[in-house]
Amino acid sequence: MEDFFGNIGRxxxxxLAGLSRLTALATQVAITFFRGxxxxxxxxxxxxxxxxxxxxxxxxxxxxxxxxxVGMVLALQAAYQLRQFGAQLYTGSLVSVSxxxxxxxxxxxxxxxxxxxxxxxxxxxTMKVQEExxxxxxxxxxxxxxxxxxxxLAFLIVLPLLTxxxxxxxxxGGFLISSLGLHINPYLYxxxxxxxxVLKDIYTGLIKxxxxxxxxxxxxxxxxxxxxxxxxxxxxxxTSAVVTSIVLILxxxxxxxxxxxxxxxx
Amino acid sequence: MIKTKPDTAKSxxxxxxxxxxxxxxxxxxxxxxxxxDGQITVIMGGxxxxxxxxxxxxxxxxxxxxxxxxxxxDNIVGLETKKMNGVKRKFGMLFQGAALFxxxxxxENVALPLREHTDLSEEIxxxxxxxxxxxxxLTGFEEFMPHQISGGMKKRVALARxxxxxxxxxxxDEPGAGLDPITASMIDQLILxxxxxxxxxxVVVSHEMKSAFRIADKMIxxxxxxxxxxxxxxxxxxxxxxxxxxxxxxxxxxxxxxxxTSDAYLKGLLET
Numbered sequence: 001m002e003d004f005f006g007n008i009g010r011x012x013x014x015x016l017a018g019l020s021r022l023t024a025l026a027t028q029v030a031i032t033f034f035r036g037x038x039x040x041x042x043x044x045x046x047x048x049x050x051x052x053x054x055x056x057x058x059x060x061x062x063x064x065x066x067x068x069x070v071g072m073v074l075a076l077q078a079a080y081q082l083r084q085f086g087a088q089l090y091t092g093s094l095v096s097v098s099x100x101x102x103x104x105x106x107x108x109x110x111x112x113x114x115x116x117x118x119x120x121x122x123x124x125x126t127m128k129v130q131e132e133x134x135x136x137x138x139x140x141x142x143x144x145x146x147x148x149x150x151x152x153l154a155f156l157i158v159l160p161l162l163t164x165x166x167x168x169x170x171x172x173g174g175f176l177i178s179s180l181g182l183h184i185n186p187y188l189y190x191x192x193x194x195x196x197x198v199l200k201d202i203y204t205g206l207i208k209x210x211x212x213x214x215x216x217x218x219x220x221x222x223x224x225x226x227x228x229x230x231x232x233x234x235x236x237x238x239t240s241a242v243v244t245s246i247v248l249i250l251x252x253x254x255x256x257x258x259x260x261x262x263x264x265x266x
Numbered sequence: 267m268i269k270t271k272p273d274t275a276k277s278x279x280x281x282x283x284x285x286x287x288x289x290x291x292x293x294x295x296x297x298x299x300x301x302x303d304g305q306i307t308v309i310m311g312g313x314x315x316x317x318x319x320x321x322x323x324x325x326x327x328x329x330x331x332x333x334x335x336x337x338x339x340d341n342i343v344g345l346e347t348k349k350m351n352g353v354k355r356k357f358g359m360l361f362q363g364a365a366l367f368x369x370x371x372x373x374e375n376v377a378l379p380l381r382e383h384t385d386l387s388e389e390i391x392x393x394x395x396x397x398x399x400x401x402x403x404l405t406g407f408e409e410f411m412p413h414q415i416s417g418g419m420k421k422r423v424a425l426a427r428x429x430x431x432x433x434x435x436x437x438x439d440e441p442g443a444g445l446d447p448i449t450a451s452m453i454d455q456l457i458l459x460x461x462x463x464x465x466x467x468x469v470v471v472s473h474e475m476k477s478a479f480r481i482a483d484k485m486i487x488x489x490x491x492x493x494x495x496x497x498x499x500x501x502x503x504x505x506x507x508x509x510x511x512x513x514x515x516x517x518x519x520x521x522x523x524x525x526x527t528s529d530a531y532l533k534g535l536l537e538t
Contacts, residue, residue, distance in 0.1 A: 041382070127367075135365035138325045139379050140354035142347075146382075 018244075025144070025222050026214075029152055032145045043149050051154030055116045059162060066111050067166035070103050071095055071173030079182050088182065092189040093196030095174035100201045104167040106253060109212035112159060113245040117220040120151055121241035124224025125234040133225070143225065152217040159213035160206045167205065204260045211252055216245045275302035278435060278467050279324065284333035286319060291535055293319050294330070295491035301435075301484075306461050306468040308478045311488035312513065312522070317471045320488065321439055324469065325359050326350055338434065355383065357435040358428030362443050364420035366412040372399070372423050373408030379430045398426040402456060418449035425456060429466070436460065438470040442477050450474070454481050475514055479503065487513070490534075 036043035078094045124147060127133050133143045171193060179186040223241040227233040279301035286294040293316045301307045311317045322328045323335060326342055334341050340353050366375050376395045380386060386394070399407060402422040412420060421441065428436055438457065442450035454477050460466045461481075472478050478485065478499075485502045487494045487510055495505055503514060512520030 130363055130368075131361045131365040132367055134322075134327055135359070135361055135367075137327060138354060138357075138359045139382070140351040141382055 021226070022218060022222055025148070025225075026218055028144050029149055029218065032142075032149045033153065036149070042145060043153065047146075047150035048154050048157075051151050052158055054119075055112075055154055056158035056162060059112060059115055059158075060165070062111060062115065063108055063162045063166050064169045066107055067099075067104065067169030068173035070107055070166075071099060071170030071175075072177045074098060074103065074170070075174035075177045075182070079178065079184075088184060089188055089192055091178050091182070091184060092174065092192035095178075096171050096193040096197050097201055099170035099174070100167045100197065100205045102205070102253075102257070104170055105163050105205045105209040105212060106249070108159060108163045108166040109209060109216065109249050110246055112155075112162065113212075113216045113220075113242055113249065116155060116158075117216045117241050117245045118238050120217065120220035121224040121238045122234055124148075124221055125227035125237045128225060128227045129230055129234060148217075148221040148225075151221060152214065155217040156210060156213045159216070160209045163206060163209040167202075200264060204264065207260070208253060208256050211256060212249050215248045215252060219245045219248065275305055277301060278303040278338055279469070280336040281320075281324075282334050282336075284320070284323060284335065285331050286316075286323065286328065287331050293491055294323070297333070297488075297491070297493055299486055299493055299496065301467065301469055304461070304465045304467055305483035306457060306470065306481050307484045307486065308470045308472055308482040309486045309488060310471075310473060310475075310478055310513070311494075312473065315488045316491045317473075317488050318439060321437055321469070321471045325357065325437055326354065355431060356433055357437060358431070358433040359437040360421065360424050360428050360439065360441060362439045364412075364417070364424040366420055366424055366427070368412050370412075371408065372404070372410045372412065372415070375412070375423060376427045376430055379427065383431060394430065395426075398430055399423070401429070401460075402426045403452075416449075418445050418452065421445070421453055422456065425453075425460075429460065429464075432464075433466065435467040435469065438468065438472075440472055440474075441470060442472065442474050450477060451480075457481055475516065 032042065075091050075095050079088050079091045082088050082090055082094070124133075127147075133147075136143050136146055175186070175189060175193070178184040178189050220241040223237040223244070227237045277300040279299075281297055281299045284294050284297040285292060297316075297320060309317050309320065319328065323330055324337070326345075330343060334343050336342070337353055338356055340349070342350060342353055345353065366372075367378070370378070373392075373395050376398055377391050380391045380394060384391075395408060396405075399405060402425050404419060404422055404426070407415065407419070407423070412423070415423070425436075436457075441453045441457065445453065457468055457470065458481055461468050468481075470478070470481065482499045484496070485499055486496050487502065489509055495502060495507055495510055497505070502510065505511070508521040512522060518524045
């Protein structure tokens with residue numbers, strides 16, 4: 001019994017401590033970001049662009065693949081149910097709305113938490129183990145300013161952009177399956193797709209993906225900076241970065257959807 | 267070789283009453299020491315005596331629980347970040363594993379402090395990088411990646427990076443660790459050259475006796491978080507202290523017993 005409650009207490013304590021460290025890092029990143037507007041050389045554009053290439057361009061392929069397959073599967077499953085009401089035509093509306101509002105941002109975030117989040121945690125963790133972070137700080141370069149801020153900023157630009165691509169690919173996948181596989185009239189399908197979409201669907205999706213970007217980059221950099229020990233520590237940090245990111249993404253997704261639903265009624 | 271007497275030079279680093287505890291254990295237990303300007307000071311001691319921890323305090327990576335550390339007139343304990351960055355410009359550090367940035371070329375590694383801390387033009391930076399690499403005997407290695415060069419070369423590149431901003435002081439963490447005797451003695455020669463030619467103050471943390479006696483103007487021996495003895499290389503060599511004798515001659519039996527029970531080890535850790 002004592003063990004049981006002790007464990008609950010310890011776990012809760014660890015979670016709270018983790019959250020407070022994460023908030024501390026977030027505050028530091030935010031301060032550096034805003035100071036960057038006024039101070040010369042604080043945030044280097046060169047580093048941000050370099051990270052955008054590493055994170056974004058290299059993830060294009062996987063995002064297109066995942067986006068298209070999600071759209072296809074969604075169209076097939078939707079048509080299967082809608083056929084019972086003779087409403088197969090509305091497959092286009094369903095695919096476009098659910099992809100832009102929910103699945104596009106979510107799937108892009110989860111795929112990139114594996115691809116980019118793991119990379120960030122492993123990269124920064126290895127730098128920590130090899131004393132490179134200490135070297136930066138003895139050179140008078142703040143690791144948060146030099147490493148974390150450019151990565152967070154780059155990811156905040158990259159993830160919404162990739163989300164748009166995932167949205168487009170999802171709708172394209174749905175369109176291809178519906179017109180080629182389900183024999184829905186392509187013109188009618190496109191018409192339904194665009195008449196159902198409103199601007200709000202797209203920007204709520206993008207707001208969410210911005211939130212996900214902040215979560216993934218902060219969590220991954222934090223895990224990397226917190227690495228202790230050698231290769232073992234890096235491995236643990238990488239796993240923990242991906243798992244924590246995904247859990248937080250799902251929680252924040254629920255909250256954000258609810259807030260956006262009530263705050264911005266259409 | 268003519269050696270100036272340690273006592274005559276003025277101190278550039280002064281440490282007073284430095285205490286650092288990790289949990290209950292005092293890793294540094296009231297350290298007082300002075301590092302003379304323009305000379306080579308070797309801090310020695312067995313594994314776990316606190317010498318690396320001491321070095322990390324000197325460069326501002328750790329904050330002590332008590333005591334003060336003055337570098338060139340500034341007490342760096344609790345110093346605000348901006349002023350601390352000013353102090354950091356006065357020293358460079360060579361890490362045990364070189365700590366080169368693996369995603370950058372050798373040239374970019376050396377250029378990094380120059381690019382971040384100065385407004386020099388790219389051409390001038392390239393010239394300085396060339397000069398610094400030449401100083402450590404690696405002419406023409408600018409375009410190599412760190413994984414393409416040997417361990418000894420990495421350390422030399424790291425040294426070039428540490429002296430890129432012409433610091434007054436260079437800290438070395440186990441400069442000979444993991445190197446073959448020839449490469450290690452090359453690094454020693456570089457430390458001597460930098461000290462004699464450029465009048466750079468060198469603080470070397472090491473447990474390699476041969477190299478320590480070759481380069482040291484002043485030696486400080488640490489044991490269990492305390493300064494055990496201070497003096498010139500000659501004085502340390504001829505000391506009567508049984509622990510230092512065992513250390514200097516590298517004997518398995520002596521003041522430190524060969525066999526250790528885990529209980530005694532743990533008790534020793536907690537002894538303060």
